Amino acid sequence: MTDQPRKIAFICSKGDLDMAYPALIMGWAALGNGIDVTMFFTFWGLDLVTKKRVDRLEIAPVANTSFKMSMMGLPTGNLGIPNIMGIIPGMTAFATWFMKMKMKALDVPPVREYLEMLSDGGAKMYGCKMTVDMFGIKKEDFLPCIESVVTAGDFMDMTEGAQIVFI
Amino acid sequence: MLAELTAIAFNEEGFMTDPNEWTKEIAEVLAQQEAIETLTAEHWKIIDFCRQTGLASGNAPTLRQISAGTGISTKELFALYPKGPAKKVAKIAGLGKPEGCV
Numbered sequence: 001m002t003d004q005p006r007k008i009a010f011i012c013s014k015g016d017l018d019m020a021y022p023a024l025i026m027g028w029a030a031l032g033n034g035i036d037v038t039m040f041f042t043f044w045g046l047d048l049v050t051k052k053r054v055d056r057l058e059i060a061p062v063a064n065t066s067f068k069m070s071m072m073g074l075p076t077g078n079l080g081i082p083n084i085m086g087i088i089p090g091m092t093a094f095a096t097w098f099m100k101m102k103m104k105a106l107d108v109p110p111v112r113e114y115l116e117m118l119s120d121g122g123a124k125m126y127g128c129k130m131t132v133d134m135f136g137i138k139k140e141d142f143l144p145c146i147e148s149v150v151t152a153g154d155f156m157d158m159t160e161g162a163q164i165v166f167i
Numbered sequence: 168m169l170a171e172l173t174a175i176a177f178n179e180e181g182f183m184t185d186p187n188e189w190t191k192e193i194a195e196v197l198a199q200q201e202a203i204e205t206l207t208a209e210h211w212k213i214i215d216f217c218r219q220t221g222l223a224s225g226n227a228p229t230l231r232q233i234s235a236g237t238g239i240s241t242k243e244l245f246a247l248y249p250k251g252p253a254k255k256v257a258k259i260a261g262l263g264k265p266e267g268c269v
Contacts, residue, residue, distance in 0.1 A: 032253055033254065034249075116241075120232075
């Protein structure tokens, strides 16, 4: 144990439903261990903190080699969902529904609620200036957990001494 | 003050190994060790809830379970027990480390 409190920072660059959770789960665990948490949302990661997108995150089975039919409890071993089936309309919606159901069964909160918990627990969250400019997002499009929009340089300044996780 | 603790067994992370050895006086001492000077009625509401559910299930409740069970918000929990409420309460309540990711 050193005198300085441990700090951890997450860079969230993905907007898929499955890629939303790593930072949320680890960030929550960090807060529970008394660690300072900073989160920086960039590129597709901004979907997680945008009001219109946060409840509509999806997971697509196409080109996802980890997607096995056995996840649905079928005795199919390593048999994956063929990409040709993945492109059938409704497959992404199905996979998304399925993942949400599995998470709910484990009592894992939805992304919106998770972000609120993290914010209430003291995590600091920021949007990436360059992406915000590029996508034409406004401050009012963000969930209230976003404190401000900062540059990559600002992020570097505010995470001095922190361990950084890129997702 | 420390006299109360000499007879108590702790694991290497500082959690009491036998929740039945716990008393309210021990909680006061453990709270001070966690830099919480005085346990208020709100603090006790949380400790009582954790003792109740923890002893019944054998596991210290997670932060989300505490919040849902006591009606005390996440924000308030972090204010009452700064830097890791679930772990701190579990320690003060004489329970083991909370398991589970949420």
